[in-house]
Amino acid sequence: MITVRFTVFGGVSARVDGRVTEFGATRLGALLGVLLVGAGEVVTADELVERVLGDAPPARARAMMRTWLTRLRQTLPGLVERDGAGYVVRVDPLEVDLHLFRHLVRAGRTAEALALVTGEPLSTLDTPWAAQHRAGFAAELLAARLDHVDDRLARDEHAALVPELRALAEQRPLDERVAAQLIEALHGSGRTQEAVRHFEVVKARLADELGAEPSRPLAALHRRLRSASAPRQLPAPPKPFTGRAPELAQLDRAPTGVVVITGTGGVGKTSLAVHWAHRAADRFPDGQLFVNLHGFGPSGAAVSPGDALLRLLSALDVPRAKVPHDLAGQSELLRDALADKRVLMVLDNATDTDQVEPLLPRTPNAHVVITSRTAIKPAHAHSLPLGLLPPDDARELLASRIGHDRARAEPEAVDTVVRRCARLPLALAVAGARAATQPEFPLAALADELADLDAFADDDDVTADLRSVFSHSCKALSPAALRLFRLLGLVPGSDISLAGAASLAGLAVPETEALLAELARANLLDEPETGRFTCHDLLRDYAAELALDSERDEALHRLLDHLALTSVEAGVVFTPSRRRPATPEPATGVVVTRFHTHEEALTWLMSEHPALMAAMPHGTPAQTWLIGWSLADVLDRQAHYRDLLTSQQLALAALEQLDDTDGLGRTLINLGRGLARVGRLDEATAALERAFDVYEGDPAGQAGVLLNIAMLCPDDRIPQALEYTRRGLALFEECGDEYGQANALTGLAWGYGKIGEYGKAIEHAERVMVKWRAMGHVIGQAETWDNLGTAYLGLGEHEKAAEAFTRSAEHFRLGGDRPLEAAAYEELGDTHAAAGDAELAREAWQTSLRLHAEAGLPAERLRAKLQPERQ
Structure with a gap:
């Protein structure tokens, strides 16, 4: 059976039983290509003349066409037939790459279809008909590409698609389908904030250039991403959580504003706040913020209001470049960032009113829950004192940790443990963890051991009762784990890494990791994020008390x-x-x-x-x-x-x-x-x-x-x-x-450009460029190209300036400095504007605007430059 294949992509060719005929840029190839594009359709002689020779053919065009048709029949016998007043190629359309492409696209096989496209159709034919046909196919090809992107997004290939879609978005900045796909790809690869910023860029472009708002699908996508990008900073909910029904009801009823939960250490203030915050999260779709202010940590290193504000602003994706240096300005910026947002903020372990007051947004939809051991009183705050767990709730908390069957089997022992743990959740958690790790150990024996520690207890000092419970739990540790626990009380900060803990103990990392796991099982240590460890500040205080003088200095x-x-x-x-x-x-x-x-x-x-x-x-x-x-x-x-x-x-x-x-x-x-x-x-x-x-x-x-x-x-x-x-x-x-010389020469080139001595600026820039290139210093080259651009622009040499700013932007991109890349594109736009090329200026400014948005930088000056274009 004879196999036949024809191509019109990237040039016309015919393959018959493995023998390929390339027609190249010949009239014969042009004629065959025209007939293949219309495979199975009759094309009149006049249509052939117009499509192959253009709108102004020579006088003998029809005779020339007959000659070419004869030669084509001789080259490919049986292919071209006369049909009435015209000609037709007798081939199965699926033997022609263009028609096979369309068939595969209709069948949803876009990857196979795109693989066929090796160039533009009829690329060697330069007639109006061919140009029009290529333009039409470009739209088909784009649609197929975007369909294929949809398929790949459905297969979770988000990260791989980002570079391709970025390039496509630069080529088609107003195409909302491309914008939506890039936004989906960014979001799917974990870059939701970038996705939201790209939406803002597209929205601004649509407004500036078309005076239009984003389409409904794009706006809906933005709403979904805004919810997905909202900060979710709450720690994991405490498990198990028992009781506190009246307090939870009070939190539910509290009006939006500020609630302060107060109570002694270990009474469960943080657990209550975090449990309720998770339960109420749906009421705050714009996010939940959490900051541990470390008000009562053993190191005394409470978080300053300024540092807390920086953490909150960072969580809200406020660019550092926009954050003022003064506390009042940062507080105002936080209020602005939360002005229209329904956000929950949990400020844990606060010291006093002065620490929290600058952090309170006081906006209509923002709700703040504060925990503190002291009765702090921010203005217009609702107070929620937290006492010891009621006896029934305390028994339930212990039972949930040791198992309800075991608790029912020894009710008197449960009552004794609850009483000797002072109904404090922290003490019950530690004692329960001790019992749970030894299920064969009678609960009555645990209660008796706690009784032996009553000498340490003091009815007026809850911490003393906790110390008794901690002491009992530490007795169950291996000697190496107990030593590590003691040393952890010396840590200056609030948490420590695995490598830091290994260094503190002077042990190998694997051995240290096993000991940290033992402490976590005993409920004496938490791992809030992988590889970082912390514990309640009362436990840290207790550990520090246990540390031996002989080991303190060397460990620290x-x-x-x-x-x-x-x-x-x-x-x-x-x-x-x-x-x-x-x-x-x-x-x-x-x-x-x-x-x-x-x-x-x-x-x-x-x-x-x-x-x-x-x-x-x-x-x-x-x-x-x-x-x-x-x-x-x-x-x-x-x-x-x-x-x-x-x-x-x-x-x-x-x-x-x-x-x-x-x-x-x-x-x-x-x-x-x-x-x-x-x-x-x-x-x-x-x-x-x-x-x-x-x-x-x-x-x-x-x-x-x-x-x-x-x-x-x-x-x-x-x-x-x-x-x-x-x-x-x-x-x-x-x-x-040499490095110092390069820095100095770069500074001189910049300075001379600033004061208008452009010849000297160029002289120093050209001299330093040799040094930066020899060192392979990308950012140095970028700065030097920028200085050259400034000098050439000042001299009115717009072409050279444009080239320099373009090279500067390229090098800043290679060096990973997006803000300076954005600045270079803005200067490139200024150069084109000075040269009178409004279209190129606009294009460069739009690129700069996109980069500003992606870097989270203010762009009011750029918007002002683009504003007149809407007039």
Whole structure:
């Protein structure tokens, strides 16, 4: 049987029994292609002339056509037949790739259909009819592609589709189907916030360019994503939870506003708040926020209102770039962020009214539940005192932990345990865990053991009763687990990682992991997130009391060694261009974690950020300064400016006790940066000037200080900034520091561009570009292209400026700096506008607008530039 296949995609060809005839850009190929597109249909001679030769054919067009038809019949016998006034190819349409494509699309086999498309149909034929046909097929092809995307989304290929759909969305920025698919792909790959931001970008484009609102399907998708992207920060609900029916009813009835649950430690305030919050979550579709304020932790390191606000704003996806430095501004921003949202906020373990007042949104639909051991009284708050569990509820709580059959078998023992646990949920949980781990152990024996501890109890001191229960549970631990429990009471922060716990104990990680699991089974430890461990602050207090003097100092030193040395590893990977500080050998038993990627380092530094800050006052001078060095860059880039300043002040105090000139100089530079971030410019300048003196005899150190001083100069003092930078360059050249020279030259190119000396800006930019390329420094090249673009734009050389800003944007994208990529596209748009090309300007600004939205940056200036286009 003869097999025949024809192609019109990417050029016309025929395959007959494996023999291929390529027609190329010939009239014969054009003629065959026209007939194959209409396979099975009669095409008149006049139609053939128009489709093959165009609207203005030569005088002998019909004679030429007859000649070509004769040659085609000779080449492919039996293919073309005369039919009345026209011609037809006698083939099965499914033997032609174009018709097979359409058949497969109709059958829902889009992957097979798309695999056939190797180019445009009739790509070698340049006539109006062919162009029109290609345009029509482009719409068919797009529809098939989007159908195939729908199929892949249904197969959960979300992450793989994101790059493809991003590119398609850039090509078709107003196509709502493409927008919806990209939004679905982002959401399905766990990037819901990006999905919501892309919707906002599309909504703005539709309004700016068409004066239209998003379609109903796209708007419905946005509503669904908004719900999916709402913060869900509540801890897991307590299990089991027993009783508290009156208090739950009061929480249900409380009007939207502020409720304060007060009571003694261990009485179950947090359990009540979290249990009710989960039960009421549906009332707050815009999210549930949770912050542990650590008001009564053993370290005394309560969370400051500023830090709590940063956590809340971050959970609400408020960009750090928009967060003010002052507490009042942050409080106002939180109110703005919650203005139209139905949100529940749980503020756990508060110290006093001053700690919580700045966190209260006071918006109509936001509801706040606060827990505290003290009777704090924010304005217009509803108070809910929490007493001991009623006896029946206390018995039920214990029974739910040890098993109801066992409880019914020994009712008197249950009553005794409940009484000696003072009806406190925390004590009952610990005692119940002890009994549950030994089901063969008579409950009466447990009650008798608690009785032996009555000497520790005090009717007026609930904590004393808890201490008795804790003591009994600790007796059931293995010696190694008990030792680890004691040591955990020394931890400066509120939680600890597995590697940190191993270092604290001086044990191998697997052994430590097994001991932590034993403590968790005894209800003496929680693992709120994988790999991080914490416990109730009363348990931590008790553990600290048990710690032996002989083990305290060495254990704490090992933990601080782990934090300091691991933070250096993370800091070096986070900012590879920084020179690694000298580090001591770790103490025996210390685990030092290594990192391979920037993302790994960032994740660790931010996870350990609270622990590192809490550890700094307890470290040796060397440990404290190393932690401060490691935190400087990440706290600056993540906009934790108060912690940046505090960490560098602590590091500086530590270095005053060390003979480390380089470390002192570096810390003074970081301190100057922190002071500048909070607006204390005079103090920042003084710190940098001191750093300059410290680096006397070290030209590279002094040069680095000069560049940092230059960065403090406002726009009206750019000539002074240039002078500092020139001095820094001279010093870097003196000591042969190539990286420093490149930084200085980049600063000079920027400064000359700012003051309009464009020739000098270009001279320095071209000189430094050679250095950045030799070092393979992508961001340095990006900044240099940007400086060249500024200079060329100032000189009116618009084509060169556009090229430079385009290259700058490309390099910033490669370097992963989306805000600066967005800025480069905005400058590219400004360049096109200056050149009088409104369409290209608009295109670049729209790209910049999208990048601003994806990075969560304000874009009012860009919107203003696009506004006139709607007139």
